[in-house]
Amino acid sequence: MDIEALRTVALVAQHGSFAAAARVLNVDPSSVSRLVASIESEVGLRLFQRTTRSLSVTEEGELYLRRVSPLVEELDRARDEATQLRKTPSGTLRMTASVAFAHECVVPFLADFHRRYPKISIDLIPTDANLDILANGIDLALRLASAPSGDVISTRIRTTRYRVCASPEYLKTAEKLDHPRDLANHDCLRFALPEFRSRWLFRKDTEASFEVPLHGWCVIANALSLRQAARDGLGPVMLADWLVDRDIAAGHLIELFPGYECTATEFDTGAWALYPSRSYMPQKIRVMIDYLRACWS
Template identity: 60%
Template structure:
């Protein structure tokens, strides 16, 4: 059985349509449909139920494709290991991440990345919008969120935490903030994001989480600008640890509630690598994911990098 044809079938199952798989592979949908039909003919079973409106896996198709997907991934990994330095990754890799994460965590790693992979050109798309990977031919995205949902494959690169921080000048002028409930009476710097602007969550070990209503006249959509406003003494802000690690270490910001975990949505959040499919994962994407998974925890900690 042609492994590329099997990979195409798995990709169709992962993305949910011939059209989506065709976009990922830069092929015509009819070509993808014919490939899957040929696989079904050789297997002697129907993998998908087709109607004019939707494509669904058959019971047999779900069992078969679920079993072979990790085998195909192992074949690709074995090929990469066998190739080694002889097949050094090359070409252009398009990577998207938020503006703040690109600047704070990815750019500091570029010298080491290019030293390891001199034949690989990296195109960084720094954007706070969720770019459509398939439509824009993007190889890899780094997204900051709880576990992502949807058709894309995700791998956690970094565990993230949020801290409520303020500048020493602000705390000296306005007095100490002793408990999270004190924030109800203090104008806060609010992220202009759904779920972040009206309530923050707190918890301590062994205790139930609780929410605190937040208000304030300044809402900012940029993480970098929000950090700068906190540094300039405009009030307390909820900021990601990778964004403020150096500021905390050097005393420019103070963790207001070090005994508490803080968040706005969920406590278990992270930086995730998202990509269309494991079964057609180019080596340039594999090595980049491995590099980021290994180096990002050090870069996010910042002091000494």
């Protein structure tokens, strides 16, 4: 039995199916099934209980994998740490981010990243769905949240601050907007998430936070489109700093309440790098995280 066979068994247990493990390994599910059956025959144990609808680890399989999985990870770690001493970062980095975040904060830096690390290939998946990292074979996910959860390793790589903005054209004819509570008299542009649609939260210095109820005729499910609607003068909008700061600097949008913090969820939020829970971080992931953190700072 070789290390690849043990790694395959560990992947099947981790992902819960032959098909999911096969996607990670980029092989046919039937080959994974045959390999697992041969390992079971070799060790004389039934590692997985199979039905037409599900697959689960047997009690014997759980005991076996409890001993084997750490050995597989330690062998991977020893190999990678040894080879990384003499190799430049390489391999395919499969990563995902929201559509807007990928467009604004990842794609603009890819050319420079490639010049620095030409042996790393990028497989970027922009999507507003939170893909399952393990099931989809994702090396690195960039998520916007107050704090991520789940069976993954995470590290914050930038802080996000939200800003309420409107275009100069809108403000020429709009009712006054001297205080956040004045938003209740305006048709606001709202993001199509439950917590963003009905109210925004504000606070100033050490004062208690307060809610401002919202209404408006336009709800949009994409942050880039929401920004364009604000540029076109359709109303006030609340968007992340990484999405509107350049527009504010260029005069396309005006920040309405710079003395206030605002949010729709938590005031302390940011961008997080998530990667599979392992005992070490592959070099291709490490250099991307370090690179993006330096760019965004």
